[in-house]
Amino acid sequence: MSSTITAMLTPPVTRRDHSQGPPVAPITLVEYGDYECPYCHQAYFIVKELQEQLGDQLCFVFRNFPLTTVHPHAQHAAEAAEAAGRQHKFWEMHDTLYEHHEALSDKYLKAYATQVGLDLARLNQEMAAHGYAVRVREDFLSGVRSGVNGTPTFFINDVRHDGSYDLVSLLTAIEDAL
Amino acid sequence: MTTLALHVRRDGKNAEELKVISILRESLSGASAHSANVLTSPEPFRTAEERVKNDGDTQASACPRAALEVGTQAPDFTLQATPDQTVSLKDLRGAPVILAFYPADWSPVCGDQMALYNELLSEFERFNASLVGISVDGIWCHLAFSKDRKLHFPLLADFEPKGAVARNYEAYRQQDGICERALFVIDAEGTIRWSHVSPIGINPGANGILAALEAMTSKQEITA
Numbered sequence: 001m002s003s004t005i006t007a008m009l010t011p012p013v014t015r016r017d018h019s020q021g022p023p024v025a026p027i028t029l030v031e032y033g034d035y036e037c038p039y040c041h042q043a044y045f046i047v048k049e050l051q052e053q054l055g056d057q058l059c060f061v062f063r064n065f066p067l068t069t070v071h072p073h074a075q076h077a078a079e080a081a082e083a084a085g086r087q088h089k090f091w092e093m094h095d096t097l098y099e100h101h102e103a104l105s106d107k108y109l110k111a112y113a114t115q116v117g118l119d120l121a122r123l124n125q126e127m128a129a130h131g132y133a134v135r136v137r138e139d140f141l142s143g144v145r146s147g148v149n150g151t152p153t154f155f156i157n158d159v160r161h162d163g164s165y166d167l168v169s170l171l172t173a174i175e176d177a178l
Numbered sequence: 179m180t181t182l183a184l185h186v187r188r189d190g191k192n193a194e195e196l197k198v199i200s201i202l203r204e205s206l207s208g209a210s211a212h213s214a215n216v217l218t219s220p221e222p223f224r225t226a227e228e229r230v231k232n233d234g235d236t237q238a239s240a241c242p243r244a245a246l247e248v249g250t251q252a253p254d255f256t257l258q259a260t261p262d263q264t265v266s267l268k269d270l271r272g273a274p275v276i277l278a279f280y281p282a283d284w285s286p287v288c289g290d291q292m293a294l295y296n297e298l299l300s301e302f303e304r305f306n307a308s309l310v311g312i313s314v315d316g317i318w319c320h321l322a323f324s325k326d327r328k329l330h331f332p333l334l335a336d337f338e339p340k341g342a343v344a345r346n347y348e349a350y351r352q353q354d355g356i357c358e359r360a361l362f363v364i365d366a367e368g369t370i371r372w373s374h375v376s377p378i379g380i381n382p383g384a385n386g387i388l389a390a391l392e393a394m395t396s397k398q399e400i401t402a
Contacts, residue, residue, distance in 0.1 A: 067293050067294070067297060068297060069293060069296050069297065069327065069328040069329075070293045070327070140297070141301070144294075144298065144301075144383065144384050144385055144388065145385050145388065146385070147383050147385050148383065149290065149291070149294060149381040149382065149383035149384075150290045150294070150381060
């Protein structure tokens with residue numbers, strides 16, 4: 001049996017995903033991330049810069065990859081972002097979580113939810129029921145099957161980016177993919 | 179945390195310590211390129227040039243060898259799992275077994291790899307598969323590492339004679355005195371059905387394991 005390790009995004013991006021930028025953009029950048037991961041916090045600002053520089057050329061997609069035993073607040077943070085998505089504020093919550101990646105206990109999650117204007121009663125109810133745990137786990141497993149072994153991991157047009165995720169490396173890889 | 183540990187070790191004078199440093203540095207170079215989800219503070223980004231250089235170093239000194247071949251009977255072993263408990267491969271017979279040989283407790287890549295597997299135990303259970311990690315670290319080291327990372331699967335100590343089990347699986351790095359980063363999926367009859375040796379600094383992830391388990395298990399047998 002072959003020991004090849006797949007490094008292609010599985011499944012590809014669909015309408016189920018959270019995306020920013022035109023779906024028809026020539027570059028689709030997918031990140032598997034964990035809200036409590038300090039490296040993902042670094043990468044958050046890099047992605048912002050990429051979006052600034054590439055504009056409509058870039059479609060950015062975020063999928064969850066919480067390592068829950070290493071990062072005890074990552075799972076709830078991911079569920080909170082998904083719950084915010086149901087209220088059409090996924091990206092507002094996503095950004096807030098990464099800008100406060102060192103304070104993600106439930107108490108803070110509720111404060112951030114209020115800050116971004118979510119219906120808190122609904123959020124509390126859905127969080128308590130772990131309504132989004134399945135969705136987060138689906139993301140996680142899709143990452144595993146795509147060859148994600150840690151966070152952040154990026155895919156450029158479905159191909160895993162194995163280089164560094166600093167701005168220059170990512171821009172170079174994106175140019176190569178065009 | 180990691181960087182500090184390295185600085186402390188760099189002060190060491192003997193050759194053995196220096197070798198440990200070089201292995202850890204290889205592990206670090208792999209970790210920062212692709213698998214960085216660890217408890218340490220972020221390291222500065224490496225330039226592309228540094229990455230190529232480091233990866234080149236890794237290739238030169240850590241080129242993976244072939245491990246024991248698919249189709250061969252997995253050599254039995256009995257190793258300490260805790261100070262008063264042992265695990266024997268033959269006791270796990272009747273269901274798939276995943277052996278994850280790894281170089282060292284505490285190294286960043288290992289931490290990532292084991293943390294990832296820890297998240298996937300329920301997936302492995304769907305195939306009725308059990309997972310054991312194996313390194314040459316002693317049992318007390320394993321216990322501390324396992325407790326720190328909240329691991330829920332056994333780490334076995336291939337400690338005395340050092341690396342004997344890894345040698346039987348052709349997954350021992352004689353020159354470094356540590357296990358390769360090698361994975362084996364063994365079927366219920368004890369035959370090796372899939373194996374993979376990673377470069378020492380590269381976390382192999384889990385897709386290969388899951389694909390192997392799927393390939394050897396019919397869909398009817400999986401309890402979804």
